[in-house]
Amino acid sequence: MSAGIVAGVxxxxxxxxxxxxxxxxxxxxxxxxxxxxxxxxxxxxLSYHVVAVPLKLHAPNHTxxxxxxxxxxxxxxxxxxxxxxxxxxxxxxxxxxxxxFLNRVEALIPSFDEAFPNFCVESAGTLFGKRVAFVNFLLDxxxxxxxxxxxxxxxxxxxxxxxxSVYAGGHNVHVVCANTENLANMQSAANGTLGKxxxxxxxxxxxxxxxxxxxxxxxxxxxxxxxVNRLTHIPMxxxxxxxxxxxxxxxxxGSKQATVTTxxxxxxxxxxxxxxxxxxxxxxxxxxxxxxxxxxxxxxHEMGNSDAAFNFSQLAVxxxxxxxxxxxxxxxxxxxxxxxxxxxxxxx
Numbered sequence: 001m002s003a004g005i006v007a008g009v010x011x012x013x014x015x016x017x018x019x020x021x022x023x024x025x026x027x028x029x030x031x032x033x034x035x036x037x038x039x040x041x042x043x044x045x046l047s048y049h050v051v052a053v054p055l056k057l058h059a060p061n062h063t064x065x066x067x068x069x070x071x072x073x074x075x076x077x078x079x080x081x082x083x084x085x086x087x088x089x090x091x092x093x094x095x096x097x098x099x100x101f102l103n104r105v106e107a108l109i110p111s112f113d114e115a116f117p118n119f120c121v122e123s124a125g126t127l128f129g130k131r132v133a134f135v136n137f138l139l140d141x142x143x144x145x146x147x148x149x150x151x152x153x154x155x156x157x158x159x160x161x162x163x164x165s166v167y168a169g170g171h172n173v174h175v176v177c178a179n180t181e182n183l184a185n186m187q188s189a190a191n192g193t194l195g196k197x198x199x200x201x202x203x204x205x206x207x208x209x210x211x212x213x214x215x216x217x218x219x220x221x222x223x224x225x226x227x228v229n230r231l232t233h234i235p236m237x238x239x240x241x242x243x244x245x246x247x248x249x250x251x252x253x254g255s256k257q258a259t260v261t262t263x264x265x266x267x268x269x270x271x272x273x274x275x276x277x278x279x280x281x282x283x284x285x286x287x288x289x290x291x292x293x294x295x296x297x298x299x300x301h302e303m304g305n306s307d308a309a310f311n312f313s314q315l316a317v318x319x320x321x322x323x324x325x326x327x328x329x330x331x332x333x334x335x336x337x338x339x340x341x342x343x344x345x346x347x348x
Contacts, residue, residue, distance in 0.1 A: 003025045003027070003176075003177030003178050003179055004127040004128050004132070004177055004178025004179070004181075005025065005027045005029055005030065005125075005127060005177060005178070006029075006128065006129040006130075007027070007028075007029065008029070009029075009082075009126075009129045009130060010029050010030075010125065010126045010127060010128075010129065010130060011029055011030075011045040011125060011126055012027075012029060012030035012031070012045065012123070012124065012125025012126065012176070013030070013031050013033060013037050013041055013042065013045060013123065013124055013125065014030055014031070014032045014033070014122075014123045014125075014176050015032075015033050015034075015035060015036050015037040015120070015121065015122050015123060016034075016035065016036065016120075016122055016138070017032045017033055017034045017035075018034050018035070020174055023176035023177065024176070024177075025176070025177055030125060030176065030177075036120030036121055036122065036138075037120070037121040037122070037123070037124060038121070039102060039105070039106055039109075039121065042102065042121065042124045042135060043099070043102060045124065045125065045126065046098040046099070046102065046124065046126070046133050046135070047098065047099055048077055048078075048079060048098070048130060049077070049078040049079065049097060049099075050075055050076065050077060050078065050084060050095050050097065050161050051075075051076055051078045051095065052073040052074070052075060052076075052089070052091070052093055052095055053073060053074050053075075053076045054072075054073050054091075055072040055073060055074055055088055072088035072089075072090075072091075073088060073089055073090070073091050073093065074088055074089075075089060075093075075095070075161045075162045077130060082129070082130070084129065084130055084131045084161045084162060085131055085161055085162025085163055087162065087163065089162050089199075092200060092201075093162075093199050093200075094199045094200050094201055094202075094203050095161070095199065096159055096166055096199055096203050096204060096207065098133045098159055100204055101135075101157060101159060101207065102135070104207070104208045105135065105157070112137070112139070116139055116140045118138065118139075118140055118141045119137065119138065119139055119140070120137070120138050121135065121136075121137055121138075122136050122137060122138040122154065122174070122175075123135075123136045123174070123175050123176055124136065125176075127177070127178045127181065128178065130161075131160060131161050131162065131163070132158060132159070132160045132161075132164070132178070132181070133158065133159045134156060134157065134158040134159075134175060134181050135156065135157050135158075136154060136155075136156045136173075136174075136175040136184070137154060137155045137156070138152065138154055139153045139154055139155050139170070140152070140153050152172055153170060153172060154170065154171055154172055154173065154174075154175075154184070155168070155169070155170050155171075156168070156169065156171060156173075156175060156181070156184045156185075156188070157207075158181060158185065165196040165197055165198050165199070166196070166197040166198075166199065166203060166207050167185050167188070167194060167195065167196055167197075168194075168195045168197075168207060168210045169184075169185065169188025169189070169193040169194035169195060170188055170193040171183075171184040171185075171188050171193075195207075195210035197210070227330070227334060228289065228292065228330070229289075230334075231287060231288035231289040231291075231292055231333055231334075232284055232287055232288075232289040233287070234287060234288040234289075234333075235286055235287055235288075236286055236287060236288055236290075236291055236338075237286075240291075240338045241271065241274065241291065242340075243338045243339060243340045243341070244291055244329075244332055244333065244338050245267040245270060245271060246267070246340060246341050246344055247328065247332045247338075247341050248266075248267075248270070248295065248325060248328060248329060248332070249263040249264075249266045249267050249270075250263070250341060250344055251263050251264070251344055251345045252343060252344060252345070253343050253344065253345050254345075255345060260345065266298075269298060269302070270294050270295055270298050271294075273294040273297050273298060274286075274290055274291055274294035277294065277297065279293075280293055280294060288333045291329075291333060292329055292330060292333055295325065295326070295329040296326055296329070299322040299325050299326055303321065303322050303325075
């Protein structure tokens with residue numbers, strides 16, 4: 001088994017071969033194709049049916065042989081009789097079939113297509129002997145004006161039969177194996193878009209609502225993209241930068257020396273990124289876009305968990321300090337004029 005793929009059992013499809021090449025594991029079970037994938041192709045590999053089968057005691061020489069264990073069931077692939085999860089689950093476990101999810105996704109595709117011309121199904125497959133199934137969507141792939149770097153956002157669904165929940169969330173990972181599937185879920189958790197749903201009564205409706213939520217986030221991202229794109233055309237002088245940093249890291253009049261030192265260091269670190277980072281030079285140098293990117297680079301990579309470095313975190317999903325700063329930065333930079341904040345100490 002390589003990267004969670006069981007030879008001769010698991011199946012997968014990986015699209016966009018012309019952009020990403022072959023999957024790193026080169027497993028024959030995962031077929032690589034040019035261009036995006038189609039829902040009918042995904043149905044072929046994810047349409048296996050899973051049933052919950054009551055467990056019985058196997059003790060041929062005892063009178064209690066073949067008695068049912070009332071509190072335990074096994075998850076079994078109906079067509080083959082293969083047990084998908086080594087441990088039993090509760091009789092209350094609600095099997096969420098992959099086909100039910102695909103039906104809901106298919107209904108949402110038109111809304112994604114309308115908001116994002118680049119939207120497509122990028123990869124799909126099974127892992128750990130069909131215990132886990134996933135579908136990964138490329139949501140958007142674009143360049144901001146005057147910025148040559150590519151920005152990619154994705155949304156993934158994964159369904160585990162036993163031992164794990166149903167997951168749905170936003171991330172930026174090209175998913176082709178168990179390692180990348182796990183990384184995608186970690187990023188979704190870090191950026192605040194991850195939905196986790198236990199296999200209990202009503203799971204189908206809860207996952208359906210989450211997919212609608214992701215559609216709304218996607219539409220909000222489109223508005224956000226237009227807002228940020230405007231910043232690429234607005235230059236900043238030294239006074240603008242000073243005022244911008246003062247808003248982000250305020251030093252109120254009468255602050256203690258420790259506060260002055262800490263916040264001055266933060267200002268200078270973001271200024272350093274703005275002035276020297278190679279990705280913020282060229283046509284976007286000294287623009288409001290570069291100022292925003294310097295702040296999000298700082299919050300994503302130098303404040304806490306670096307796994308939050310994902311485009312939805314720039315959308316400021318969540319309520320933590322990272323999100324607060326990202327929101328404030330975009331608010332300050334979106335104004336017609338960046339004025340100096342009131343009641344702050346002058347720092348040399």
